[in-house]
Amino acid sequence: MTARPNRREEQRARTRQVLAEAALAAFLERGIDAVTVEEIAREAGVSPRTFFLHFGSKAAAIFPDHDTNIAWFRTGLAALPRDGDVVRDLCDLVVEGVRRQSESSFRQRRRRLVVTSPAVRDLDARTDRDYEEAAAEHLLGRWSDDATARLDARVLANVVIGVARAALDAWGHDGTDPVAATRSTLDRLLLPPLGTPTRLAVAG
Incomplete structure (x- = not known):
């Protein structure tokens, strides 16, 4: 019997990937030192607090996998x-x-x-x-x-x-x-x- 998808885990994975994409795009455009966690979170449509629930640092955001x-x-x-x-x-x-x-x-x-x-x-x-x-x-x-x-x-x-x-x-x-x-x-x-x-x- 196939296990039913865990919607909470799916949403968490989606949020991690959105944050990663936002961080990577910003870093490539402006450099990692010029980008803040607040800017990444805003671009991803979440709060800085949500960012830190997923990643311990801004650099870690591009290693969601x-x-x-x-x-x-x-x-x-x-x-x-x-x-x-x-x-x-x-x-x-x-x-x-x-x-x-x-x-x-x-x-x-x-x-x-x-x-x-x-x-x-x-x-x-x-x-x-x-x-x-x-x-x-x-x-x-x-x-x-x-x-x-x-x-x-x-x-x-x-x-x-x-x-x-x-x-x-x-x-x-x-x-x-x-x-x-x-x-x-x-x-x-x-x-x-x-x-x-x-x-x-x-x-x-």
Whole structure:
């Protein structure tokens, strides 16, 4: 039986997206430092108090989809085959995540802010750490949990997510195809014969 839609949650999601669109448009036009929360709320047709019910800062307003995205990533990690190539499977999932990002005009416009605004770039880096932690946890779940494995897992997670971040930045900056850039760079860096060290290439 299909669950009935939760109207309150739907309205909350709509309000978050309207606020995000208003914030992004204003930031791109005038710069993040020149825009106030009051102006964003007014453009979205809500009060500043409502704004802060959804976001802790004005920069956070342009990341309304982070919880959904990280939930998608964790679900994808959990669904990867236990007997597969752990490195290749992780790379494939990250490429698919970049593909999802690239299908959104909102996300491309947001990347333009990421590469030009220190405040937005710092917040984007903090959200990326959630992906790095999830990827590292996944790798450790396939390997023995010792000091070397913990280091290897964190290094590999940082590299994979870092490649995706760099490709998305290039997309926002000059329109580079982020999916192709992520795929080709991960293949060069992490897959045999020139890539991943033997210790990382062996699933536990």
